[in-house]
Amino acid sequence: MASIPDFRFKSPFTPIQIFFENITNIIGYDWLFGYTPSNLRRQQIVFVIFSGILMLNMTQVKNALLDASSIGHLAINVILFSAATYSCVVAVILAKYSKDFRFLIDWCGNLYTKKIDARISHIRDDLFKECAAQVYLFLRATNYGYKSLIPIIFTFPLFMYLYDSTIMTPFPFHIPYLPHDYFPFYQFNYISQLGGIYFAACVTIIINSILITMLIHAKYQLDFIDGSIKVIVNEAGTTFELSEIEFMMKIVIDMHVDVLDVVKISSKIFSLQILSLNLMCYFLIGFTYIVVQIDKSSIYFTAVTCVNVLQLGFFSFLGAHLFYRLTDLSVGIYCTNWYNLGVKHQKTLQMMMIRSQKSKALSAAGFIDLSLISFLNLLSRSYSFCALVQVILFEDEHI
Helix, strand or coil, X not given: CCCCCXXXXXXXXXXXXXXXXXXXXXXXXXXXXXXXXXXXXXXXXXXXXXHHHHHHHHHHHHHHHHCXXXXXXXXXXHHHHHHHHHHHHHHHHHHHCHHHHHHHHHHHHHHHHCCCCHHHHHHHHHHHHHHHHHHHHHHHHHHHHHHHHHHHHHHHHHHHHHHHCXXXXXXXXXXXXXXXXXXXHHHHHHHHHHHHHHHHHHHHHHHHHHHHHHHHHHHHHHHHHHHHHHHHHHCECCCECHHHHHHHHHHHHHHHHHHHHHHHHHHHHHHHHHHHHHHHHHHHHHHHHHHHHXXXXXXXXXXXXXXXXXXXXXXXXXXXXXXXXXXXXXXHHHCCCHHHCCHHHHHHHHHHHHHHHCCCCCEECCXXXXXXXXXXXXXXXXXXXXXXXXXXXXXXXXX
């Protein structure tokens, strides 16, 4: 991929670019994304350590799941196992598609600085100032949430210890010849779990931030394309000479193809994440319901479930809005004065209308779309699962 210019101090995208540089630097991902860290060797070591802790945490949760002795214990460990599995999947996706993720970030930045005709540049300037403000608002909220995450991770176990004299909830991670009540074992378990939670939160924040940034910028780029077509077609013969229409239409078509390519790339690299997030939310809703029904004091598990379900709902809303904007481009073309153009240019607009109507939404493995319909279907299936659990639990009070 071609080298990307430095956007620092050049566009409203600057704080967004700095956010990604900083957040990837914290957990050693910046060298994978192509950023130049101050100490490459140190960042590689950080990446290996955090990845190892995450895999260790995954093993701990898996062992706890296999050793579950009751339905309540099983439900808790299914929740933890689902979250740990999702975090591992996200970490692998970030490493495997790091260049593609960097390409998406830089594509968004290029939208602000790419040279275009001065007669339509005012449309872009107004739209993308609003776009940058919206994205930065989301990322700033994410950044505040991330900064508050550290004290929560390290203080919540302390309150749990004061509440029930337990150092977190140690998973039965077996170490040969080391008793489970041996204090160094608890220390090791405690530190590894905190490290796993911290790294899982970081990689999740990174991939979610990239997805949000891409979805919003793609939507605004389509708004810019729509506005450009209306100006070019409606002002043909006045602002734009008829001889210039073909050249301007080529620019618009290139921008449209560019957006479609970005959506296609995004479908490839976010596919597994969307699928994993859907499955995780399904398990979280169902098994959190079991936990709360058995032990009302375990209601804090609902916080994890609510955060992930709301996150999926927000992504589904943005994905549905992007799909609507892709297909709605044909309506914008039809509402212009296309009938004043020559037959050749009318056929060009007709091809754009046909192509926009065949757009596809972001999907997980091709069968779960990132849309509000799929999100409502998830909630419906989860409700059915909870209703079944309700019947089972009340049928046998000894469970």
